[in-house]
Amino acid sequence: MEREQQILEAAHEAGFDLAGLAPFHAPPDLERYRAWIEAGHHASMGWLAEVQPLLEDPRRFAPEGRTLLAVGVGHARAGVELEGGGRIARYAAGRDYHNWLRKRLRKLARTLVERGLVGGARSLVDDGPLMERSHAEEAGLGFASKAANLLHPRFGPWFFLGELVLDVELSPTAPPLPAGSCGTCTACLDACPTDALIAPGQLDAGRCISWATIEAREALPRELRAGLADWAFGCDVCSEVCPWGDGVPTQEERFPTSAAGEGSTLLSWLTLDPEPGAFEARFEGSPLRRPGRAGLATNAALVLGNRPQDGALPALRVVLEEDVSPRVREAAAWSLAHGYGADAGARTAVERAAARDRDPDAARGMRASLDETARG
Ligand code: B12
Ligand code: SF4
Ligand code: SF4
Numbered sequence: 001m002e003r004e005q006q007i008l009e010a011a012h013e014a015g016f017d018l019a020g021l022a023p024f025h026a027p028p029d030l031e032r033y034r035a036w037i038e039a040g041h042h043a044s045m046g047w048l049a050e051v052q053p054l055l056e057d058p059r060r061f062a063p064e065g066r067t068l069l070a071v072g073v074g075h076a077r078a079g080v081e082l083e084g085g086g087r088i089a090r091y092a093a094g095r096d097y098h099n100w101l102r103k104r105l106r107k108l109a110r111t112l113v114e115r116g117l118v119g120g121a122r123s124l125v126d127d128g129p130l131m132e133r134s135h136a137e138e139a140g141l142g143f144a145s146k147a148a149n150l151l152h153p154r155f156g157p158w159f160f161l162g163e164l165v166l167d168v169e170l171s172p173t174a175p176p177l178p179a180g181s182c183g184t185c186t187a188c189l190d191a192c193p194t195d196a197l198i199a200p201g202q203l204d205a206g207r208c209i210s211w212a213t214i215e216a217r218e219a220l221p222r223e224l225r226a227g228l229a230d231w232a233f234g235c236d237v238c239s240e241v242c243p244w245g246d247g248v249p250t251q252e253e254r255f256p257t258s259a260a261g262e263g264s265t266l267l268s269w270l271t272l273d274p275e276p277g278a279f280e281a282r283f284e285g286s287p288l289r290r291p292g293r294a295g296l297a298t299n300a301a302l303v304l305g306n307r308p309q310d311g312a313l314p315a316l317r318v319v320l321e322e323d324v325s326p327r328v329r330e331a332a333a334w335s336l337a338h339g340y341g342a343d344a345g346a347r348t349a350v351e352r353a354a355a356r357d358r359d360p361d362a363a364r365g366m367r368a369s370l371d372e373t374a375r376g
Contacts, residue, residue: 003117003168003170004021004170004171004173006115006117007019007021007069007112007117007118007166007170008020008021008173010108010111010112010115010117011069011071011108013111014104014105014107014108014111015073015104016071016072016073016104016108016162017072017073017074017154017155017159018070018071018072018073018141018142018152018155018159019069019070019071019072019141020069020070020136020139020140020141020172020173021067021068021069021070021139021170021171021172021173022067022068022070022135022136022138022139022172022173023066023067023068023138023172024058024059024062024065024066024067024068024165024166025058026055026056026057026058027055027130027131027134027135027138028134028137028138029131029133029134029137029144030055030056030131030134032134032201032202033052033055033131033134034052036202037049037052039204040206041202041203041204041205041206042205043204043205043206043211043215043216044206044211044215044216044217044218045205045211045215051129054129055129055130055131058129058130058165061128061129062122062165064119064120064122064165064167065122065165065166065167066166066167066168066169066170067165067166067168067169067170067172068135068139068163068164068165068166069121069139069163069164069165069166070132070135070136070139070141070161070162070163071101071105071141071161071162071163071164072136072141072142072152072155072159072160072161072162073097073100073101073159073160073162073251073254074154074155074158074159074248074251074254075090075091075094075097075158075159075160075251075254075255076090076155076156076158076245076248076249076250076251077090077093077094077250077251077252077255078090078250078252079236079240080092080093080261082232082264082265082266083265084265084266084267084309085230085266085303085307085309086230086231086232086265086266086300086303086307087230087231087232088231088232088233088234088261088264088288089210089231089233089234089235089236090158090236091160091234091255091287092233092234092261092286092287092288093257093258093261094252094254094255094256094257094258094261094287095255095256095258095285095286096258096285096286096287096289097125097160097255097287098125098126098127098287099285100254100255101125101160101162102123102125102162105123105124105125105162105163105164106123108121108164109121109122109123109164112164112166117168118166118167118168119167119168120166120167121164121165121166121167122164122165123162123163123164123165124162124163124164124165125160125161125162125163126160126161126162128163130163132161132163133148133149133150133161135163136150136161136163137150137175138172138175139172139173140173140174140175141161142155142159142180143179143180143181144201145157145182145188145201145242145244146182146185146186146188146189146197146200146201147188147189147197147201147238147239147242148197148201148202148203149238149239149242151180151182151242151244152180152244153180153244154248155245155248156239156242156244156245156246156248157238157239157242157244157245158239158245158248158251180244182200185243186200187241187242187243188237188238188241188242190241191237191238191241192237192238193209193227193228193229193231193235193237194207194208194209194212194224194227194228195207196208196209197238206221207224208235209224209227209228209231209234209235209237210234210235212224212228213228213231213232213233213234213235213291213295213299214233214234214290214291214295215290215291216291216295217292217295218327219298219327219330219331219361219362219365220298220302220331222334222365222368222372225302225305225306225334225338226306226338228299228302228303228306229303229306229307230303230306230307231303232266232269232296232299232300232303233288233291233296233299258285258286258288259286260282260283260284260285260286260288260289261286261288264288266300266303266304266309266312267300267304267309267311267312267315269296269297269299269300270297270300270301270304270312270315270316270319270332271297271315271318271319272293272296272297273293274293274323274324274325278293279292279293293325294325294327294328297319297323297325297328297331298325298327298328298331301316301319301328301331301332301334301335302331302334302335304316304335304339305331305334305335305336305337305338305339305340306338306339307339308339308340312335312340313336313340313343313346316332316335316336316340316346317332317336317345317346317349319332320332320333320336320349320350320353321349321353326357326359326361326362327362329353329357329359329362329366330359330361330362330365330366330369333350333353333354333362333365333366333369333370334365334369336349336350336369337350337369337370337372337373338369338372338373341373347370347373350366350369350370351370353366354366354367354370
């Protein structure tokens with residue numbers, strides 16, 4: 001059997017659903033990346049601009065690299081509704097996929113070396129300086145879509161990507177035929193709640209709920225807040241409406257619901273313990289850890305404003321007065337003004353907090369919430 005075939009078989013043995021080989025060179029969609037950064041569509045994710053020189057010439061970070069082994073792993077599961085209300089992206093309910101992929105990629109790297117198929121292999125998942133979707137498409141793992149996601153006829157949009165950088169020159173995998181395409185469909189563009197898909201395949205991250213609820217570290221743009229609707233972490237709308245995802249069987253046994261996912265409610269996020277270490281301990285091994293305590297509490301406050309819950313009002317009032325993070329206090333004010341304004345006490349509490357808050361940005365945000373709701 002040819003070496004390429006042996007490597008792909010080893011990848012399948014290691015538990016990956018999809019595997020393909022591509023040259024280790026600049027991503028075919030490099031120009032799209034450049035234009036995206038230039039337009040500022042990476043929002044607050046400055047690291048995406050910083051890694052651009054490495055991404056343009058991947059041999060700058062892995063000089064030994066000659067071939068990229070791209071792998072894909074399905075993660076379809078049913079939609080996840082938090083107890084009492086609020087939604088999280090499906091992948092976030094399971095254990096962290098980075099760990100799952102990293103562990104198996106490292107094991108696969110050892111196997112390839114032991115079998116004499118490569119001299120060495122370096123693993124990458126998500127956070128490497130790589131345009132993963134573009135390389136994976138070149139390796140035949142799927143096709144680029146109008147939602148910007150890579151789609152596969154068997155997994156729809158529901159699969160993660162990872163890579164091994166191999167130090168041997170290999171023949172690339174021929175892309176599978178038929179490759180598939182979006183055709184005339186525009187369901188994701190039409191359904192995106194915040195109009196983040198500004199053109200087919202182009203996403204303005206600063207408008208995307210996934211960025212807002214996972215990556216943003218400052219107060220959210222006010223015009224985005226209502227658009228979050230009930231999304232408290234990530235967003236699956238563009239994946240859920242995609243016809244390529246219809247009927248994809250669940251992979252829940254692969255990424256069982258984590259304890260953090262199991263115990264999550266909006267109220268519990270709103271009142272997370274700010275003591276150092278408490279948050280990390282509770283969300284260890286879960287993708288929900290990424291935004292940090294203030295991020296999850298902010299998301300919870302905003303969603304509780306969009307979808308008021310019985311029992312949330314007293315908790316929001318305590319957070320408004322006492323939370324250590326100005327961003328969370330300000331989000332609580334937005335929530336009280338927008339979701340609980342019918343309660344006279346709620347509005348008065350926001351007025352008092354706006355007059356007293358020691359953080360000028362938070363105080364300004366609180367006054368803006370009062371103004372917005374006075375007009376409404
Ligand atoms: C930054 C980032 C984000 C940002 C920005 C997303 C974005 N679209 O760029 C935010 C936080 C918003 C985000 C959200 C999500 N992400 Co994300 N993200 C990344 C990351 C780290 C970099 C992406 C990047 O380089 N963006 C820059 C743009 C220019 O590059 P690109 O989107 O890859 O480029 C493709 C498209 O733009 C498309 N394209 C561009 N122009 C045009 C024009 C036409 C006509 C067409 C058809 C296509 C097209 O072609 C390119 C190649 O496929 C990658 C991991 C990685 N290192 O690559 C994960 C990654 C892309 N994310 C992933 C996932 C799962 C998500 C979410 C579904 C999570 C969620 N449920 O909330 C959402 C989906 C949002 C969306 N519709 O894209 C997966 C995608 C897997 C897949 N099958 O595609 C990745 C690959 C992580 C992984 N290792 O599995 N993400
Ligand atoms: S993840 Fe949600 S907000 Fe972002 S592009 Fe998709 S539908 Fe729009
Ligand atoms: S919803 Fe339609 S347009 Fe969007 S990615 Fe899926 S097939 Fe393409």
